[in-house]
Amino acid sequence: AQSVTQPDIHITVSEGASLELRCNYSYGATPYLFWYVQSPGQGLQLLLKYFSGDTLVQGIKGFEAEFKRSQSSFNLRKPSVHWSDAAEYFCAVGGYSSASKIIFGSGTRLSIRP
Amino acid sequence: DVKVTQSSRYLVKRTGEKVFLECVQDMDHENMFWYRQDPGLGLRLIYFSYDVKMKEKGDIPEGYSVSREKKERFSLILESASTNQTSMYLCASSFFGGVSTDTQYFGPGTRLTVL
Numbered sequence: 001a002q003s004v005t006q007p008d009i010h011i012t013v014s015e016g017a018s019l020e021l022r023c024n025y026s027y028g029a030t031p032y033l034f035w036y037v038q039s040p041g042q043g044l045q046l047l048l049k050y051f052s053g054d055t056l057v058q059g060i061k062g063f064e065a066e067f068k069r070s071q072s073s074f075n076l077r078k079p080s081v082h083w084s085d086a087a088e089y090f091c092a093v094g095g096y097s098s099a100s101k102i103i104f105g106s107g108t109r110l111s112i113r114p
Numbered sequence: 115d116v117k118v119t120q121s122s123r124y125l126v127k128r129t130g131e132k133v134f135l136e137c138v139q140d141m142d143h144e145n146m147f148w149y150r151q152d153p154g155l156g157l158r159l160i161y162f163s164y165d166v167k168m169k170e171k172g173d174i175p176e177g178y179s180v181s182r183e184k185k186e187r188f189s190l191i192l193e194s195a196s197t198n199q200t201s202m203y204l205c206a207s208s209f210f211g212g213v214s215t216d217t218q219y220f221g222p223g224t225r226l227t228v229l
Contacts, residue, residue, distance in 0.1 A: 009154070032215045043118070043204055043220030044157075051215070090156060094214035101172065101214050104149075106156040 002027050004093050004105035012111040015083055021076040021108050023091030033074040034092040034102070035065055044090060050074065051095075061085070086112045117141070118221035120205050126227045133192040135224050137205030144210040146188035147218065148172075148180060151202040160203075162213055163188055195228045202226075 005024045013019055025031060032051040036044040048059025055067040065076045074091060088109045094102035121136035139146065145164050149157040149172075159172030161180040169180050177199060181189045188207075192199055203224045208216040 004156075034217070036220075041222070043222045044206075044218075045220070046217050049217060094212070096212060096215065100170075101159050101162070102218065104157040106154055 002093070002103055004091050004103050006089075006091055006105035006108050008108045009106075010109045010111065012113055013081055014113045016080050019076075019078045019081045019085070019110070021089050021091075021110070023074045023076065023105060024072050025074065025091070025093040026072065027093050027095055029095045032094040032102075033065075033067060034094070035059065035063070035074075035076050036090045036092065036104075037061075038088045038090065038107075040087070047076070047089075081110075081112055083112045083114070086110055118205055118207055118219050120203075120221040120224050122224050123222060124225050124227075126229065127192075127195050128229050129196060131192075131195050131228075133195045133226065133228075135190040135192075135203055135205075135226070137188045137190070137207075137221055138186055139188075139207040139219070140186065141207070141209075141219070142185065143207035143219070144185075145208040145213050145216070146182065147206040147208075147213075148178075148188065148190045149204040149206065150174065151204055151223070157204065160190065164213055195226075197228050200226060200228045 003026045034049045035047040050057045091105040118139045147162040148160040163169045163182040179191045205221040206218040208218045
């Protein structure tokens with residue numbers, strides 16, 4: 001079955017610290033992978049996406065993610081978080097499979113400690 | 115920039131009422147989507163549309179219907195609202211192409227409460 005797992009429901013990091021949010025997927029074809037961010041009271045905004053090429057993808061707001069096929073993972077990273085990064089982050093997988101839709105993970109809520 | 119707007123940010127309705135949620139996008143996108151967002155469950159697809167008057171069921175279509183009479187507008191209809199439909203509803207759109215491969219652009223959401 002096709003699925004996305006975000007094992008961390010809630011993470012708190014100190015401002016200026018590094019961040020890694022985990023995402024594991026199960027997909028029967030070549031995956032298209034996405035990270036979206038949802039700030040409080042707002043819709044989702046694309047941070048970055050991957051479908052081929054360099055496995056380290058750069059996104060907006062200083063975020064990057066690395067695709068590791070052998071581990072079925074697409075973890076999101078940022079070297080130094082800012083208070084404005086407090087939000088909910090969703091990993092998603094799609095592709096040209098029978099699913100014909102993008103599957104979203106359950107999200108990770110990020111809090112920033114001053 | 116792509117703009118996706120939803121008719122209401124907050125909505126309170128009574129059980130049994132017919133509810134319309136409207137979504138408009140201004141970028142001539144072919145594909146439009148309705149999701150439901152609940153804590154711990156992420157986003158679940160209710161319906162999507164890849165063309166005017168075309169619709170496909172998502173994962174949780176029961177109790178919902180949709181209408182797409184014009185390319186820019188996609189409506190979600192709750193025929194008879196129930197308390198278990200209390201949720202955040204998100205509309206999204208994407209450019210022509212695979213509905214499962216393209217970047218989706220989201221509206222701000224409508225928080226619906228059914229009493």
